[in-house]
Amino acid sequence: MVPWGVSGEIMEISSGSFTILETVARIKGPSGIVDISLRQEWPVRTSRRVQGKLPPLIPLITGQRVIDSLFPVAKGGTVAVPGPFGSGKTVVQHQLSKWADSDIVVYVGCGERGNEMTEILTTFPELQDPKSGKPLMERTILIANTSNMPVAAREASIYTGITIAEYYRDMGYGIALMADSTSRWAEALREISGRLEEMPGEEGYPAYLGRRLSEFYERSGNSKVFGTPERIGSITIVGAVSPPGGDISEPVSQNTLRVTRVFWALDSSLASRRHFPSINWLNSYSLYQSELLPWFSKNVSEKWPEIYRNSMSILQKESELQEVVQLVGYDALPDREKVVLDTARMIREDFLQQSAFDEIDQFCSMQKQYMMLQSILHLGEKEDEAVLKGASMNSIQQMKCRNMISRMKEVKDSDFQKYHDELREAIDTEITDVLRRL
Structure with missing residues (x-):
């Protein structure tokens, strides 16, 4: 409780109950004896010093x-x-x-x-x-x-x-x-x-x-x-x-x-x-991104920088493809570009969008954020692989695991690891089924 700039020898200190204006201690310094109260005064336009x-x-x-x-x-x-x-x-x-x-x-x-x-x-x-x-x-x-x-x-x-x-x-x-x-x-x-x-x-x-x-x-x-x-x-x-x-x-x-x-x-x-x-x-x-990536790599996952870069790249590419869609329409796009738009839509609607009124969704831990984003990108990679092997976007968009992606927000943090494992298994199984029907 000693104010900034006051130093010296404590002459006396009191015990008991006090108002904020009453003297609780006296300090003998170079400039004389200073009375110390429970209140400190400081000019608000002057910053307080730090080491x-x-x-x-x-x-x-x-x-x-x-x-x-x-x-x-x-x-x-x-x-x-x-x-x-x-x-x-x-x-x-x-x-x-x-x-x-x-x-x-x-x-x-x-x-x-x-x-x-x-x-x-x-x-x-x-x-x-x-x-x-x-x-x-x-x-x-x-x-x-x-x-x-x-x-x-x-x-x-x-x-x-x-x-x-x-x-x-x-x-x-x-x-x-x-x-x-x-x-x-x-x-x-x-x-x-x-x-x-x-x-x-x-x-x-x-x-x-x-x-x-x-x-x-x-x-x-x-x-x-x-x-x-x-x-x-x-x-x-x-x-x-x-x-x-x-x-x-x-x-x-x-x-x-x-x-x-x-x-x-x-x-x-x-x-x-x-x-x-x-x-x-x-x-x-955010200009802090490069300085904070080591913390995310250590405390969340070593794959965090890669997932961050992939997510931003997909969102950026979606913006470029939207301009093409305005000119030629969605149906004229190649299936691989439709996969990019589909993955970006899931990132936007199922990850970035968040309800401030939902008891579960109003706060999301870093581990849950990582697993949500990882699941969306994993589905996007599997969709891209399936399209390269001849699958159509219509068959991919009918997969039931897409509903599980949409419901990720509703799952509690304590149950999410189990849900995440089941979701990845469902994605792999349904993509395999789509390829088998070709």
């Missing part, structure tokens, strides 16, 4: 398949989540707040609607923390700054949230900070800058917008903190951006993308089709 930053080598497991498998974020990393109105930014952040592998969640509602904060207050106490078994609200801190509050408070809310996160990071905890939304914070900066009669920059935002955003995101990181015993804490920042009309070429989105290393591109067309999470797999990226 050093550590490389991002451990992923933040979220239980969301499209994130963990394709676009992972490291503990201590930074994420930008831009998207138009109604594309699911808040839903993604709520899911991360519920299921992310962090000790404490700091949720900053900056200039958002009051009903979103109300939803957290009503749903989180009913949810159970998978680690402790206690209500999720006990590890969640809310900074409520709705759109009807003063503009100066909105500008300070982001800094308040990151300073609280740093306070707990210095205790050795892993923090996930959800900033919803930095666009409203930037609008507050613009309004304050206008009242101060400062020279405006692009679209009226202050010329120092990029620097302020950089300072905020730079306070993230996986850090070795001061104190004994030796501790390591992390702050992972997930910042939502609400560009007007979904145009990410505007200043806030561009300055955010410049300093963050993960980009989850939310797609309103996916959201309108009820595809959750509505993260576009063609436009998104």
